[in-house]
Every structure is written in C-alpha cells, then in structure tokens.
Amino acid sequence: MGDEQVKLVAAAVQFAPLLGAVNDNRSRIAQAIVEAAGRGAELVVLPELCTSGYVFHDAAEALASSEPLDGPAVESWTELARMHRLTVVAGLCERGDSEAVYNTAVVVDERGLVAAYRKTHLWDREQEIFGRGSVPSPVVETTHGRIGIAICYDSFFPEVMRGLSLGRADLIVVPMNSPAVVPPVEPQSVEVSMAVASAAANRVFVVQADRTGRERGVDWTEATVIVDPDGRLLAGPASGEAVLVAELALEQAREKAYGERNNVILDRRVELYDVG
Amino acid sequence: MGDEQVKLVAAAVQFAPLLGAVNDNRSRIAQAIVEAAGRGAELVVLPELCTSGYVFHDAAEALASSEPLDGPAVESWTELARMHRLTVVAGLCERGDSEAVYNTAVVVDERGLVAAYRKTHLWDREQEIFGRGSVPSPVVETTHGRIGIAICYDSFFPEVMRGLSLGRADLIVVPMNSPAVVPPVEPQSVEVSMAVASAAANRVFVVQADRTGRERGVDWTEATVIVDPDGRLLAGPASGEAVLVAELALEQAREKAYGERNNVILDRRVELYDVG
Numbered sequence: 096m097g098d099e100q101v102k103l104v105a106a107a108v109q110f111a112p113l114l115g116a117v118n119d120n121r122s123r124i125a126q127a128i129v130e131a132a133g134r135g136a137e138l139v140v141l142p143e144l145c146t147s148g149y150v151f152h153d154a155a156e157a158l159a160s161s162e163p164l165d166g167p168a169v170e171s172w173t174e175l176a177r178m179h180r181l182t183v184v185a186g187l188c189e190r191g192d193s194e195a196v197y198n199t200a201v202v203v204d205e206r207g208l209v210a211a212y213r214k215t216h217l218w219d220r221e222q223e224i225f226g227r228g229s230v231p232s233p234v235v236e237t238t239h240g241r242i243g244i245a246i247c248y249d250s251f252f253p254e255v256m257r258g259l260s261l262g263r264a265d266l267i268v269v270p271m272n273s274p275a276v277v278p279p280v281e282p283q284s285v286e287v288s289m290a291v292a293s294a295a296a297n298r299v300f301v302v303q304a305d306r307t308g309r310e311r312g313v314d315w316t317e318a319t320v321i322v323d324p325d326g327r328l329l330a331g332p333a334s335g336e337a338v339l340v341a342e343l344a345l346e347q348a349r350e351k352a353y354g355e356r357n358n359v360i361l362d363r364r365v366e367l368y369d370v371g
Numbered sequence: 372m373g374d375e376q377v378k379l380v381a382a383a384v385q386f387a388p389l390l391g392a393v394n395d396n397r398s399r400i401a402q403a404i405v406e407a408a409g410r411g412a413e414l415v416v417l418p419e420l421c422t423s424g425y426v427f428h429d430a431a432e433a434l435a436s437s438e439p440l441d442g443p444a445v446e447s448w449t450e451l452a453r454m455h456r457l458t459v460v461a462g463l464c465e466r467g468d469s470e471a472v473y474n475t476a477v478v479v480d481e482r483g484l485v486a487a488y489r490k491t492h493l494w495d496r497e498q499e500i501f502g503r504g505s506v507p508s509p510v511v512e513t514t515h516g517r518i519g520i521a522i523c524y525d526s527f528f529p530e531v532m533r534g535l536s537l538g539r540a541d542l543i544v545v546p547m548n549s550p551a552v553v554p555p556v557e558p559q560s561v562e563v564s565m566a567v568a569s570a571a572a573n574r575v576f577v578v579q580a581d582r583t584g585r586e587r588g589v590d591w592t593e594a595t596v597i598v599d600p601d602g603r604l605l606a607g608p609a610s611g612e613a614v615l616v617a618e619l620a621l622e623q624a625r626e627k628a629y630g631e632r633n634n635v636i637l638d639r640r641v642e643l644y645d646v647g
Contacts, residue, residue: 253529254644282558285602292568326561367507368530
C-alpha cells in the first residue's frame with residue numbers, strides 16, 4: 096500500500112485548566128506538551144477549551160478569556176511544535192470577529208496553524224455563550240497522519256465519526272469537557288463506550304482528551320482514552336491530570352477489512368438506510 | 372404526551388443452542404421463555420440462530436437445520452405468546468424458497484408471526500451460507516412497544532441504529548452470535564460498548580441477546596445486555612446461560628431531549644454530514 100508501517104506516537108493529555116487563568120493555563124499546557132514530547136509523542140491532544148476553562152457564567156466572561164487564532168496560545172504551540180517536531184491539537188476559546196466567541200479546536204504543527212474547527216454541536220449552555228460552527232469538521236493532512244476532529248458532543252453523532260472516516264481520517268481526535276454524571280456509569284463511562292464504538296464501527300483510531308479538576312462545582316467524566324481500530328483501549332482512562340501515550344500503527348486504520356471477508360465501509364448497505 | 376408511564380418488562384436470554392439439535396433447542400427455548408414469563412417478562416429476546424446453532428460447515432448443513440416461518444419454532448412461540456401474553460423476538464434459521472436459507476429474526480406475539488427480518492449485513496462465512504436480506508429492518512408496532520430489529524453485525528452500522536430510531540423505535544432488539552476475541556476486550560466487550568453507544572446516541576433502549584456454549588471450538592463474547600437511553604446497563608453482561616430481566620420506562624425513549632437544552636435527533640446538523 097505504500098502506507099505500511101506508519102507508526103505514530105500519540106499523547107492524550109487529561110488537563111485541569113483554571114477558569115479564566117489564561118496565562119497560567121498556557122504555561123502548564125506547555126509543560127504537559129514538553130512531558131509528552133519527552134515520552135516520544137509526535138501528536139499531542141489537549142482537551143476542549145483547555146486555554147480558558149469551561150463553566151462560564153455568560154458570554155462576556157468567555158470573551159474575557161478568549162484569544163484570536165494568531166494569539167499567544169497558537170504562538171506557544173507553534174514554538175513547541177517546531178522545537179519538538181510534533182503536532183498539537185487543542186481546544187481554544189476563540190475570539191472571532193465582532194466579539195463573537197467560538198468553541199474551537201486547532202491543529203498546529205511546524206508550519207504553525209494548519210486548521211481550525213468551530214464546534215458544530217453545542218452542548219447545553221454553550222448555546223448561550225458560543226457561536227455555532229457552520230463548517231463540517233475537517234480531515235487535516237499532517238506529517239503525523241490524517242487527523243479528523245470532533246469536539247466532545249460532536250462525537251455523540253455517529254454521522255460525524257462516519258463522515259470523518261469516509262474522509263480517510265487515520266485517527267479522530269476528540270478534545271472533550273464532559274461533565275460527570277452521578278452515579279458514574281460502570282464499568283466504563285458512556286463517553287469511553289462512544290469512543291470504542293466509533294473506533295470499531297469505522298476501524299479508525301480515536302484519541303480523546305477530557306479535562307479534570309472541579310470547576311464551579313462541576314466534576315468531569317475523565318474519559319481520556321486512546322482506542323485502536325479493534326476497539327481496544329491502548330491507554331486510559333485515568334484519574335486526575337495525566338499524560339497518556341500510545342503508539343498507533345496507522346496502517347491498521349487505512350485497511351478497513353474486518354476479519355477475512357468483511358469491510359466496515361464496503362459492507363454498508365447505503366441503499367437500505369433512511370437516516371436523512 | 373399520552374405516552375407517559377409505559378412500562379415494559381423485557382428479558383434477554385443468553386442461550387446455548389446445540390448445533391443441529393432443532394427439536395431439543397426448541398424445547399429448551401420454551402423453558403427459557405417460561406422462566407422469563409415467570410419473572411414478569413412481557414418481551415423475551417433470544418439470540419441469533421437460536422433454533423439451529425451457528426458454526427455450520429456449509430449451506431447444506433444449515434439447510435438441514437432450517438425451517439419455514441410457519442414451522443414448529445414460530446408455532447411454539449405463538450403458543451407461548453398466547454399463554455403468557457408476551458412478545459418473542461428470536462433468531463431463526465429460515466428456510467426460504469428454492470432451498471435458500473436466511474439468518475432471520477422474527478417477532479411473534481398473540482397474533483402469531485407479526486414480522487420477519489432477514490439479516491442485511493452478513494458476517495464472515497455467513498456470506499457462503501445464507502441469502503442476504505434485501506429489505507431494511509423494520510420497526511414493528513406491538514402491544515409491548517415499537518420494536519426495531521438489528522441482527523448482530525447489523526448493529527455495528529450506526530446507520531442501522533439511527534434509522535430505527537428515526538423510525539420511532541422505543542427499543543432496538545439485537546439477537547446476536549458474537550464469536551469471542553482473544554484476549555477479551557476489557558473492561559467491557561466492544562459489543563457491549565456498541566450497545567451502550569447506540570442507546571445513548573439515539574436515546575433508545577437496546578435489548579441485546581448473545582449466545583453462549585462452545586460450538587466447534589468457537590467461544591462467544593456473551594454480550595447479553597439491556598441498556599437504557601442514558602447508556603446505563605440495566606442488566607448484564609452475564610456468564611453462561613442466563614435470563615436477564617429489566618423494566619423499561621418506554622417514555623424515556625420517546626422524549627429525545629438530553630439535558631435541558633439538547634435533543635439527540637433535533638441537534639443533528641444533517642446539512643453538514645457527508646456520509647453517502
């Protein structure tokens with residue numbers, strides 16, 4: 096295939112931002128990226144809104160923690176990408192035009208910012224705070240594989256994960272901020288089952304980075320995991336702040352065969368589906 | 372809503388058929404249905420191909436264990452449905468016209484046979500043994516709720532589960548024969564994660580009945596579970612033969628709201644999906 100033996104060392108960072116402490120968060124994110132690099136990571140995935148925290152009272156408060164796509168966060172990640180020859184995917188509280196704020200994920204590599212995606216499925220009070228993305232999440236070609244992006248609740252829509260896989264993503268990164276449910280779902284959170292199901296249904300890797308750290312009374316599911324195309328957990332979940340690392344054999348995601356006689360894409364019976 | 376407080380007691384039977392022992396299997400299936408009825412079940416779900424076993428050498432062997440839709444299995448389930456006022460969904464090795472054999476699921480209630488569905492996504496050697504269904508799986512209106520059907524590998528296609536949910540299924544039943552993988556996926560099999568993800572993504576109940584009992588060297592995942600629309604396991608998984616019972620509050624599946632501001636169907640951004 097020419098694609099054989101493409102290995103990628105990926106890290107998923109379970110991180111605890113401090114609400115509104117943008118400079119401090121950026122500094123601690125940089126430390127986590129350096130730690131991941133030290134463990135061989137070529138791709139580092141950070142949670143949704145890792146620059147700002149999540150539980151804003153209103154849009155004005157989010158705006159105060161936002162920054163543009165050419166701001167200090169992307170600048171920092173570009174420096175780190177160049178220094179450590181890696182790719183960063185992270186959630187950013189993005190300041191757009193006219194004081195609009197977006198729940199955005201960026202892909203940054205040695206070239207600098209290579210893609211930005213604004214969340215298209217907004218969860219709960221996000222609808223009152225963030226502008227809603229109007230462009231589908233992309234599959235981004237990088238030196239570290241073809242990366243599809245889904246932010247948290249996006250990944251609960253199988254159409255998103257299927258679309259990224261049909262778009263030839265090797266891996267889907269899921270920056271996440273998932274509020275915990277009480278009691279927890281056992282033996283595995285729904286968010287982890289969702290990542291497993293998406294990986295297996297599409298034979299794609301999923302690198303999901305959830306946050307941690309109580310914020311204004313909210314706890315988090317801590318559903319940070321790295322899943323292979325068989326639906327096996329290569330890393331995670333973990334409790335508290337953690338840098339999870341796994342080696343991904345990307346060719347496994349490029350061959351959609353499942354056993355000897357099946358193929359999860361070619362076996363679809365599109366003519367029988369009524370999902371419009 | 373008029374639909375409030377619709378409770379359904381559902382049973383998922385993890386059953387070990389003996390290959391080719393059609394009469395013995397039918398007798399033991401009847402015992403399991405009677406046991407489920409004794410525990411209050413109004414719906415009893417049995418595994419894929421529970422009448423015949425699974426690991427056939429070839430189509431001729433499957434044909435020898437097949438029976439038509441007006442054969443002794445459906446006759447037995449009709450009697451039991453009338454006697455215990457319940458609905459049975461079970462996998463049947465169906466003899467069709469011209470000696471074709473199908474991997475079929477039937478819905479039987481006090482009226483007798485009310486629906487039959489031939490599996491549309493055939494797994495592995497099933498392709499050499501069974502005819503492939505050409506009609507989408509239906510949502511069947513019964514006195515025990517609106518029942519969508521997916522047989523085993525069908526359920527690995529999110530399009531199937533979404534389509535049944537858009538077709539207003541309250542619950543999706545999944546007769547299954549899932550060969551075990553070695554080592555097992557921990558802490559929860561992919562088949563269970565798939566059921567959880569389908570339930571949560573669609574806010575629908577999933578009643579999945581897998582088989583057990585080594586057959587020609589094949590072991591099984593034993594992924595029998597009953598899952599609610601939050602993705603919580605109400606029953607299962609279990610080891611060995613088992614009758615799992617849970618009460619389903621069907622109105623939970625008729626209201627697709629998720630939290631205060633979301634709805635898993637209305638939140639779809641169909642205009643952004645490219646899944647054809």
